[in-house]
Amino acid sequence: MSSTIAKPCPSSLLPVKDSTTPFWRTQLHELDDHQSTPDLPSLCDILIIGGGYAGIAASYHLLAGEDSNLETSKPSVVLLEAREACSGATARNGGHLRPAVYAHLSSYIKEYGVEAASELAEFELSHVKAIADLVEKEKIECDFTLTKSFDVFTDNDMAEEIKEAYFELKAAGIAKTTMDDLVWTEGEDAEKVSGVKGCVGCFSFTAAHLWPYKLMMALLSRSVAHGLNLQTHTPVTGISRSSSGTWTAITPRGSITARQVIIATNGYVSARLPEYSGKIVPCRGICSRIVVPPFTQHPHIDKTYGLRFPGGSHDYLIPRSDGSLIVSGARSKFITDQSTWYNVVDDSSLIESASNYFDNYMQDHFLGWEENGAYVERIWTGIMGFNDDKIPSVGEVPGREGCFIAAGFEGHGMPVIWLVMRGVVSLLNGKRFEDVGIPRIYKTTKERLDSTTQVGQVSTTS
Template identity: 50%
Template sequence: MSSEHFPAPNGMLPYWRTEPHRLDNHRSTEALPKESDIVIVGAGYAGSSIAYHILEQTPSGSKPPSITILEARQACSGATARNGGHMKPDIYNFVATIEAEHGVEAAAEVAAFEAKHVYAVKDFVENKKIDCDYTVTKAIDVQLSSDHFQKLKNGYERLLSNGCEPTKQARFVNAKDAESFSGVKGAVGCVTYDAGSIWAYKFVLHLLEKVVSQGVNLQTHTPVSKITKSTNGSSSAARWKVETARGTIIARKVILATNAYTSALAPQYQNNIIPVRGTCCRIAVPPASTAPRLTCTYTLRWNGWDYDYLIPRADRSIVVGGARTAFIHDLNNWYNVSDDSRVLEDAVRYFDGYMQRNFVGWEDSNAYTDRVWTGIMGYSSDGFPHIGSVPGQEDQFILAGFTGHGMPQIFLAAEGIAKMVVGDVAFEETGLPRLFKTSQARLDRQENNILKGGPGNGSSQAKL
């Protein structure tokens, strides 16, 4: 399996990047600094959140560490700006698998941590007055297979009986009411709970604007080619040599916020964080359309592996992600792929007539596909993100491997990383779910759950 995965220089333009911020192509200084206390590789949701929390946690009256953020392309040009716009926790689905394999306490930690993001980000956005279209609403997970719905319900009931408190927030809607409740044709069951939607690019660029104003050095179009141990630098604590085509930075600490591209710089993650191609589209709705207005976020699930997810926008457009059935049968289309410069034609065709096909009252809506794009996600082989100190590498940290599900994990996980970096706090003292800790044992693990989530195996390990 190749580990030479770097961001493609010419990634296609997603809808979320059609209103570029002034920092989109930004270099705080003409030349790279020779040294930096902290180098963060990646200027997406993870990298920007880490920088923000590091500055927030620097003790009052203390000089903040020098921080340099290196981004291969434009700011927030990777998976964060190419997603489906969900802020959607998992409190019953994959959580049931976690409970079966790791126990109810570990499962509850994950569910509570993700659920906390919905309102933590809402409060943060409101307090900081961030213009990013953040909306808290209800998720409606629509089930189109009776067998799979029953499987999910069995897992849900087991979670409740074993005392998984966050799962109580989910409500099941059975077959007789499912179609009228959801508005989705052929629905045989639904699950509903609190979730949000967001223009993530705008959120990230606000964070970057904030930290840059506080002295963080942002360098876009500066891909990192190699990170090696170093004994150079004016400080005896300098440990890492971060190499780019524009020069080398000596860093005391390095943080990998590199998601799908992690293994190119940290080869030990080669079999643990795999680049996976995803597809999203924006469906436009003519102003005169009489189609029912959607207010909730959705997942449409046909079975354990085939599902789409969507959010309504204030302008009545719909952002839809998925189309897995159009390409999942050929691994070369999506697995271990890092090229986001083109979209699969079969996936483009899949979205034609999508709302008319699936939603009641949309038959004469004249909704049409406005734009289709692709993005590269970092899928973890065991389904959990890798967070914490890179095993065997002092003062090197990682926040990556979100399996297409980073929105309800990253912001507060970055707060935990900041505690480790600024205060030398142990992972176990950060409040992060135990299963998210990166470790040598996880790196040595041979099993790959990513490929279990395909046709013929019935896996319900779905990530959005």
């Protein structure tokens, strides 16, 4: 095979330098802008491009996790991050570890079959325990809180449709563990149980919330301690494969060659893999931190929320131990103007049409919060990756042997990525996709790349 030449990607596809500051990055880790060696290594066994959830999880599974053989020689692993470590979507999300597939199960069953849909539902639910076990094992201080979550519906027709689908799936025994974890409340009790004004029906189920930056940086620290070479402020502007089968990444600091490469850049993936252009598209979202003045009276919130409003708008909320709340969504304010969010990589500015959305949010939507003076302390944006078929793309890239992708998590990576990357590491070690525990519908294939659909009017999950 002849070598392929890496063409520099347009700078418009790379992360911008001066991003908004999310709450999660107000207490920075010592590895935030770390470079393990002054110069970029010229060679390594495995190169990871992207220093967020997926890239950090991959490094941990390779070098420090229970699947790595710490008694034998480990592969040399280098992780390249364009900006600071964990400065992208992972540090800009809602800190919400919340399975959310039941509402989509009917459509998944129609598209992929009962077995595949059930597999996906159980996979997401299993992440809550997996992350809980990880935090306990590694003794990570990241505000991890196991709780329940409400999925709130304020539209009668939507609530009725979701409820009917739930009971049909439950009666059929599909995704039993997931279905058994759900509790449905409707009518007058729904508003009282959820605490949300206008709620006509709600599910409650197991979920968790945490400080995502602290979790990821603790895992990154473990990886560095086990030999990871971390190189922040090192954007990859192109990759190529040689006739010998190795991969070379081009950066402003020089080139590095690896036996295998993992592209873990989510919404920015088409900058390195142009075949995913139009298949995985960067989409901008907005998030906030709401603070409550001291000594004010209001009902205590200890559950997380997904709030679904008429017209398809979907917000989500987590309470924090310091009394503040993280609230994200606001898509009803900007969804019709694609120029503000679609194919946008700029997280240095706000979405102006949504910048005031979270003002008086608690007062407007939660019972008993009308007079407490809760206000927006901080607001920021982040870049997600959306797929044309709404399913993440994972596995060896078709036609690119030794190059693996994990991207397009639809703003819903928290209950997906950890075990996905454990599976990806198994793929690097030669296992078949069908044997590594990743939902089969996540597999990136030529058929998916060749489909004629493009990312268009997409909607977020929590």
